[in-house]
Amino acid sequence: MAQWIVDYLPTWNIIRISGIAAYLLLFTGVFLGIAQGMPIAKGKPKAAMFKWHTRTTWLAFGLGLVHALTLYIDHYSPFTWSELLLPFTASVHPIGSGLGTLSLYGLVIVLLSTDLRNKLGRKWWFMFHMLSYPVFIGLLFHGMVTGSDSGNVLMRLMYVFTGLSVLGITVLRGMLRERKGPEITIGPSRVQPKSAAEQKWAEVYRLAGAGRQEHLK
Template sequence: MAQWIVDYLPTWNIIRISGIAAYVLLFAGVFLGIAQGMPIAKGRPKAVMFEWHTRTTWLAFGLGITHALTLVIDHYSPFTWRELLIPFTASVHPIGTGLGTLAFYGLLIVLLSSDLRNKLGRKWWFMFHMLSYPVFAGLLIHGMVTGSDSGHVIMRLMYVFTGISIIGITVLRGLMRERKGPEITIGPKRNESESMKDRKWAETYGLAVPLRQEQLK
């Protein structure tokens, strides 16, 4: 019964649909993740973008698993577990398939590090989260190299559009942060209460200690 299902299951269609859908959802997840981190993203819109950023990324991971498992049972050109789990060992498109495997592992690290963010700390979480960029790039190349329909004009336009979109929004986010600019101070930052304490301390002990504003006059 199980073999009959495998024989008559449209594995090739499942492989292509799940692979393309996983890529599109990952693009949406990465794009929303960058967008919700912009300085102008605040309040409810920021929360909604973050929520869909998480959902689309997890959906992409789930479809990636479906894509890989279907490759194993495909009756036309099946892959072995070794070819799927060990990068660059596939007999067909070893480089493209290897990049897909590495991207899958990278996405798993990104998702797990997000769930363990409080335990890892912001520094390590950020380092792991930056793998999103090579993961996306790896899947883009994987789709273009291994996809049987990647030569179609619509698929080419999709890869070009998604790639340029990620680059564009990344540059835009960087420019917006640069435009905002860092807070520049000379010496340790002193608030008004600290300045008043210094003045009272100097007056109490009869010390002629000029404050910074008096020095500037």
Template sequence: MAQWIVDYLPTWNIIRISGIAAYLLLFVGVFLGIAQGMPMAKGKPKAVMFKWHTRTTWLAFGLGIVHGLTLIVDHYSPFTWSELFLPFTASVHPVGSGLGTLAFYGLVIVLLSSDLRDRLGRKWWFLFHMLSYPVFVGLLIHGLVTGSDSGNVFIRMMYVFTGLSMIGITVLRGMLRERKGPEITIGPKQTPPESRTERKWAEAYGLAVPAGQEQFNR
């Protein structure tokens, strides 16, 4: 019965749809993560963006698992387990497939580091979370190289739009942070230089929750 189901699964369509959907959800997740760190993002809108940043990233992870496992039972060009888990060993599009595997591992690290943030500390959490950028780039290249629909003009435009949007919002966030000006401290309050620098860079790219926001999001 199980083999019959596998034989008649539209594996090729599942691979295509889950791959594109996972990429788009990751784009939305990273984009919202940067956007919620903008100086004008405050209060409830900021909390909503942070919530959907987390949800869409986890949904992308789930669809990535579906995408990978379906490759094992694909009728046309099935992957072996070693080709799926060992980067650059696939017989078809080894470079593009390898980037997809590495991007998946990077996404696992990003998600785990978020859950272990209190134990890791801000410095290590920030370093791990910055993997979101190479993960996104890796999946973009993976889709362009290995995607059966990457030759379609609309799919190609989708990759161009999402790539340029990510560059644009990253540059904009950095410019807004620079224009904010120096921090003004009243009274004896002192912030260690290292912690302040880490906080500044984390908030600059939307990777940190501003002070007082942690309990609000929970």
């Protein structure tokens, strides 16, 4: 029964649809993640972007698993487990398939690091989270190289648009941060903060001065 279902499943359509949908969802997640980190993103819009950034990234991962598992049961050109799990070992499009495998592993690291953010600390979380960029680029080239419909004009426009969009919003975020500018102090500060002892004696002198003025009156 199970074999009959596999034989009559439209596996090729599932592979292409799940692959394209996973890529578009990842693009949405990466784009929203960059956008919600901009200085101008605040309040409810920032919270909404973060929520959908998380949701679309997890959905991309789920569809990526569907894409990979369907490749295994595909009756036209099935992949072995080793071809799916070991990068660059596939007999068909080894480079493109390897990039897809590495990107899926990278996405797992990004998602796990987000869940473990409090334990990892901001520094390590940020380092792992930056894998989102190579993951996105890897899936972009994976789709362009292995996709049977990558020669279609609309598909090419989709890859160009999504790639330039991520590049553009990354540059814009960097420019906005640079325009805000860091706080820079050159040389020692001329106004040194008073110590607790100095503040205490200053208060005593002030009270003594006030008492002397009252006595003169």
